[in-house]
Amino acid sequence: MAYSNKVIDHVENPRNVGSFDKNDPSVATGMVGAPACGDVMKLQIKVSESGVIEDAKFKTYGCGSAIASSSLVTEWVKGKTLDQASEIKNTDISAELELPPVKIHCSILAEDAIKAAIADYKSKHAK
Amino acid sequence: MRYFELFGLTPSYQIDLALLNTHYLELQRAVHPDKFAGKSEREKLLAVQKTAEINDALATLKHPVKRAEYILSEKGVDIRAEQQTLQDPAFLMEQMELREALAELPSARDPEAAVEEFEDQIKVLDRKYSQSLAQLLSANDIESLNTAADNIRKLKFVYKLRDELSRIEDTLFD
Secondary structure, eight states: OOOOHHHHHHHHSOSSBSOOOTTSTTEEEEEEEETTTTEEEEEEEEEOTTSBEEEEEEEEESOHHHHHHHHHHHHHHTTOBHHHHTTOOHHHHHHHHTOOGGGHHHHHHHHHHHHHHHHHHHHHTOO | OHHHHHTTOOOOSSOOHHHHHHHHHHHHHHTOGGGGTTSOHHHHHHHHHHHHHHHHHHHHHHSHHHHHHHHHHHTTOOOTTOOOOBOOHHHHHHHHHHHHHHHHGGGSSSHHHHHHHHHHHHHHHHHHHHTTHHHHHHOOSHHHHHHHHHHHHHHHHHHHHHHHHHHHHHHHHO
């Protein structure tokens, strides 16, 4: 299958690959997986005291579309508040990366990863 | 359940693969195109359709995950085309670590031993998620079927690990 140039760019030059210290209280982690293809995605955000995402990192084991989706999302969430970041939709991701219908689940994975990270942050800071 | 009936088997997650194969070969012979050489176009077409169905049924029943998904869908829980994500942090963390270990496997001091060790880990996980499937899939209550669905989803990640491992093996030892 032919990947779009945007996907290829993210696969060849992935942004923000890596991990933060998960014990850092300002760090939250979202872990999601896609049973359909066995892809696993970890997305971490570093949140300032005012609730703004200062930095994001990801690690994805999966196809090019899954890597590109998570790489793109780490770029998008930086500078956003948690509420703004939770508004990112998989359709925005798949449109930006021109994903074919069979790869839509990769963008769903990335949307759910950011949502899971935000939920993790909120549960960490609920007390 | 039609696929099981085709091969004269009792619908169950636990099946006799040798028997499945024997019955498959018998059926396949019965509908072989050669036997329909002098028949009408309609009969030829039906034979071709039957062959396709038999092949689909075989592929489904032979593969443990596909077999489990088929039984589950026949019971009204169809997870075959679902796009929803799995969100079980402990399970996914383990998967992440296994994928990391897999990526480092080619640079192990003794790759052959490392492959074997990894195969053992996969076997343990395979057993963990498939051992209760026969029982869960024979039940009809939604709770058992949902638990079966969860196990099948996790089993798919285990099979993915296995695919990745054999891909690495191919590059290492060929």
